[in-house]
Amino acid sequence: xxxxxxxxxxxxxxxxxxxxxxxxxxxLMYIPIYPSFESSGKQLVEVMKGYPQSFMKAFGIEDIxxxxxxxxxxxxxxxxxxVWPLVLIFLALSFAGNSIAGEIEKGTMEIVLSQPLxxxxxxxxxxxxxxxxxxxxxxxxxxxxxPIAAIFDVNYVAKGYFYIAILGLLFGIAIYxxxxxxxxxxxxxxxxxxxxGGILIGMYVVKILSGLKSNLDDLKYLSFFYYFNASAALINxxxxxxxxxxxxxxxxxxxxxGAFLFNKRDIAI
Amino acid sequence: MLSRFRVKPGMxxxxxxxxxxxxxxxxxxxxxxKIKKMNEVLSxxxxxxxxxxxxxVDGINFAVEKGEVFGFLGPNGAGKTTTIRCMMxxxxxxxxxxxxxxxxxxxxxxxxxxxxxxxxxxxxxxxxWTGHEHFKFIESIRGKSKILTKLIKDFDFDPKVxxxxxxxxxxxxxxxxxxxxxxxxxxxxxxxxTALDPLLQNTVYDYILNFAHNGTTVFMSSHNLHEVQKICSxxxxxxxxxxxxxxxxxxxxGKKIYVVEATFDGxxxxxxxxxxxxxxxxxxxxxLTLRIKGDINPVISKLHNYKLKDLEVSHATLEDIFMTxxxx
Numbered sequence: 001x002x003x004x005x006x007x008x009x010x011x012x013x014x015x016x017x018x019x020x021x022x023x024x025x026x027x028l029m030y031i032p033i034y035p036s037f038e039s040s041g042k043q044l045v046e047v048m049k050g051y052p053q054s055f056m057k058a059f060g061i062e063d064i065x066x067x068x069x070x071x072x073x074x075x076x077x078x079x080x081x082x083v084w085p086l087v088l089i090f091l092a093l094s095f096a097g098n099s100i101a102g103e104i105e106k107g108t109m110e111i112v113l114s115q116p117l118x119x120x121x122x123x124x125x126x127x128x129x130x131x132x133x134x135x136x137x138x139x140x141x142x143x144x145x146x147p148i149a150a151i152f153d154v155n156y157v158a159k160g161y162f163y164i165a166i167l168g169l170l171f172g173i174a175i176y177x178x179x180x181x182x183x184x185x186x187x188x189x190x191x192x193x194x195x196x197g198g199i200l201i202g203m204y205v206v207k208i209l210s211g212l213k214s215n216l217d218d219l220k221y222l223s224f225f226y227y228f229n230a231s232a233a234l235i236n237x238x239x240x241x242x243x244x245x246x247x248x249x250x251x252x253x254x255x256x257x258g259a260f261l262f263n264k265r266d267i268a269i
Numbered sequence: 270m271l272s273r274f275r276v277k278p279g280m281x282x283x284x285x286x287x288x289x290x291x292x293x294x295x296x297x298x299x300x301x302x303k304i305k306k307m308n309e310v311l312s313x314x315x316x317x318x319x320x321x322x323x324x325x326v327d328g329i330n331f332a333v334e335k336g337e338v339f340g341f342l343g344p345n346g347a348g349k350t351t352t353i354r355c356m357m358x359x360x361x362x363x364x365x366x367x368x369x370x371x372x373x374x375x376x377x378x379x380x381x382x383x384x385x386x387x388x389x390x391x392x393x394x395x396x397x398w399t400g401h402e403h404f405k406f407i408e409s410i411r412g413k414s415k416i417l418t419k420l421i422k423d424f425d426f427d428p429k430v431x432x433x434x435x436x437x438x439x440x441x442x443x444x445x446x447x448x449x450x451x452x453x454x455x456x457x458x459x460x461x462x463t464a465l466d467p468l469l470q471n472t473v474y475d476y477i478l479n480f481a482h483n484g485t486t487v488f489m490s491s492h493n494l495h496e497v498q499k500i501c502s503x504x505x506x507x508x509x510x511x512x513x514x515x516x517x518x519x520x521x522x523g524k525k526i527y528v529v530e531a532t533f534d535g536x537x538x539x540x541x542x543x544x545x546x547x548x549x550x551x552x553x554x555x556x557l558t559l560r561i562k563g564d565i566n567p568v569i570s571k572l573h574n575y576k577l578k579d580l581e582v583s584h585a586t587l588e589d590i591f592m593t594x595x596x597x
Contacts, residue, residue, distance in 0.1 A: 003409040011397070107393025111403075111447070113359055115410045116383035266360035 001125040004112070008099060008129025016133045019091045023084070023141025024148075030079050031145065032152045034071050071149060072160045072234040080164060080230035084141065088172045089200060091137055093193045095130035096179030102189035104267060119263040127180055127255065134176050138168045163233040170239075170247035171228045175200065177254040184258035185265055200224070224250075308334040310455055310486035311356070316365035318351050325351040327510040328365065333488055333503075338481050340501035341490040342591065348510040349490040350390055353459050356488070357387055369455055383411070386451065390459030390490065392444035400428035400435075400443050407450055414450045421446065423472055437464040449476060456480060458489040462496060474500050494591055506594045514594050526585035529559040529568060534576040541571045560585065 009016070100123070103109040112122055142165045149156040179196040186192040203223040210220035220226040227243035311333040318326045326348040333339040343349050354360045356367055358378040367374035369381045394403060404417055414420075421428055424442045435443065441464045448456065456477070462470040477500055481487050491497050497504060498518060506514040533555050542549060542559060544567050551558035555578075561568055565582070572580065 003406060006409075007406055011395070107389075107391065108395050110359070110387075110389050110393060111395070111406075114357060114382060114385075114387040114389075115407065116379045117410065118379050264361075268354060268360055 001117070001121045001128075004117070004122060004125025005129045005132070008126055009132060012095060012098075012129075012133060015091075015094065016136060019087065019133075019137050020140045022087060023137060024144045026079060026083055026087070027075075027141070027145050027148050030075060031071070031148045031154055034074055034154050035152075037074060038069065070235065071145075071154050071156050073231065075145065076164070076231040076234040080168075080234060084168075084230075085171070085225070085228060087141070088134070088137065088168070089175055089197075092130075092134060092172060092176035093179050093196055095133055096176055096183045096196070097189040097193040099126040099130055100180070100183040100262065101186040101192035102183075104187040105189050109267060113267060120259055123184065123259045123262045127177075127258075130176060130180070131173065134172045135169065138165060138172050142168060159237055160234040163237045163239060164230055167228060167230070167233040167239050167243070170244060170251075171224060174224065174247040174250040174254075177251045177258070181254040181258040181261070184262040187267075310335045310337075310370055311339075311488055312366075312368045313352070313356070314366045314368075316352065316355060316367060317363045318348075318355060318360065319363045324510050326355070326362075326507075329507065329510070329512045331505045331512060331515050333486055335486055336481050336484050337503060338477060338487040338489070338501045340497040340504040341488065341507065342492075342494075342497060342504055343490075343507035347507045349507055350459060351510075352507070353390075353457060353488075353490060356457055357382075357385075381455075384454040386448035386453035386456045386458075388444050388448040388456075388458045388461055390463070392440050394432045394435075394440055394443055396433035397431060399431050400426060400446075403432070403443060403447060404428065404450065407447055411451045414452075416452060417446070417450060420449055423476075424469065438466065438469070441465055442469065445473060449480075452480070452485075454485055456485055456487045456489070458487065460491060461489055462491075462493060470496065506591070508594065521590050524585075524590055525563055525565075526590055527559075527561045527565050528583050528585050528589060529561060529565070529572075530556070530579075530581045531559070531572055531575075531577055532556045532579040534578045537575055541574070542568065544568065544571070560589070 100109075103112065113119075117125075142161055145161060146156060146158055175196075178199065179192070182195040183189075183192040186195070204225055206219045207223035207225040210216050210218070210223070210226070224246075227240065227246050229238075229240065229243070232238045232240070309332045313329060313331050316326055316329045317324075329348070329352065331339075341349055341352070351360070355362050356369065356374060358375050358381075361375060370384055372381050374381060398406075400421075404414070408414055408417075420426075424446060426439070426442045426446060430439070432440065432443065441462075445461060448458065458477075461477070462473050465473065474496065477487055477489070489501070501518060503515070503517045504521065505512055528550075536554065537557065539549065539552065539557070542557060546562040546564070547568055548560045548562075549557060550560045559568060
């Protein structure tokens with residue numbers, strides 16, 4: 001299994017570096033301008049108080065004052081509520097889509113399948129290779145905020161970054177596992193990514209809709225984006241236990257199902 | 270009397286054994302089948318693969334013995350690649366059983382693959398890897414190859430070049446080296462010499478024959494009848510998902526098939542030549558080309574009734590013999 005893990009990472013090393021660099025570049029864009037943002041923060045808070053509460057909720061802003069008067073609040077609103085999850089989703093989809101469906105599409109899966117490795121070892125070798133990439137991205141793109149804030153002399157509270165890192169890992173791994181499930185029974189990378197992407201877009205829409213109408217409020221429980229509450233983790237050091245269960249159970253169910261389907265399927269190249 | 274008698278594989282029961290009654294005869298049959306089974310490295314029994322209602326392979330049977338080079342022939346879409354994919358456990362049969370090296374192809378696929386070299390009919394490789402990276406990957410799973418340097422030299426392959434820069438022949442060479450790398454006990458090759466020049470084709474033949482000489486069993490599909498004739502000891506012919514013939518090359522060669530080309534001095538009646546075992550393969554108002562299986566005399570008698578301008582009778586080539594199966 002180790003040769004598969006190592007080859008998966010080696011094959012994707014440039015992509016991994018590119019994703020990590022992009023995560024850090026985003027932080028370099030946001031953090032240095034925070035002091036100027038902070039100075040006009042009070043006025044912004046006053047302006048935004050006039051916005052409908054449901055609108056703010058739909059975009060992950062629960063406490064306007066907190067959102068704009070600390071670096072963590074600012075990052076959770078500007079970066080971790082939309083841009084960062086989006087980059088993470090792209091990474092997860094790209095790695096999962098390429099690792100099984102993409103290899104079948106290109107025909108290179110025959111090289112792997114003709115080696116003395118069980119299907120389960122191949123699946124988990126590829127899964128773990130991609131998982132390492134997800135973990136690397138999450139850790140570097142979150143914890144890089146601390147040295148960047150220090151360099152640009154911006155006040156920060158380190159504790160929140162540990163919480164968002166844990167939540168981000170759970171969220172990222174769940175999405176990656178879901179994408180691996182779709183990849184495990186498809187023979188076309190595009191179709192696998194389309195399926196996972198479709199599910200995630202559906203979840204995002206559901207979350208927005210649930211915030212706009214009170215009678216649709218319960219729909220939020222169907223969305224990963226509801227459970228990925230960046231501001232609660234980063235500002236209040238809180239991760240909802242239900243969120244942990246949802247992400248962990250999704251991960252377990254999708255891995256087991258993905259491994260089962262990959263083990264059972266015909267792979268005709 | 271018994272002490273002078275030697276039992277060999279392939280012997281069948283005969284009158285000579287009746288001297289001591291039927292018990293002795295039964296013992297010989299058991300012994301014979303046991304030896305055959307012991308020598309069988311690859312065995313396909315009643316293999317079938319359906320995709321929904323579409324038949325790819327339907328109840329095929331054959332066995333390949335140790336050290337044998339078995340040619341698997343058939344027109345496109347006959348089920349050759351499906352059979353090979355089932356052998357390699359890439360796809361699972363709808364019914365039937367495949368065993369290789371005494372193991373079951375699905376349940377023991379890891380152990381079988383550890384001793385099997387495989388070449389795909391359409392070699393696909395990692396475009397961003399060099400040949401060397403491909404070899405390193407395989408060696409990291411299968412262990413260090415003892416013959417890699419020799420293979421690289423014999424196939425005149427540059428392992429430092431990225432796969433995307435290789436020609437189709439270069440990719441084929443890479444696929445062949447990967448299949449041969451660990452001196453397998455069983456070689457499964459799908460069209461091994463596609464895209465190779467005649468010189469390299471000969472190198473592949475030399476390797477295959479040398480492997481077979483050292484006890485490797487080779488199962489190869491091919492369209493190239495010349496190479497089948499050159500290196501295979503036995504062939505199986507598959508058509509529309511069914512094995513229609515399984516014979517040794519010598520048996521095929523020994524088939525009495527004639528090709529008669531007659532040019533008539535005047536008109537002839539085609540119906541005169543529509544005889545059992547005779548097939549009109551070409552026809553013009555004044556000439557006929559006939560392919561005759563078995564007795565040639567009825568055709569000669571019919572020809573005797575005509576005035577001929579020219580007559581040529583020849584034995585069918587191996588290719589003609591294959592074509593009779595393909596077209597059947």
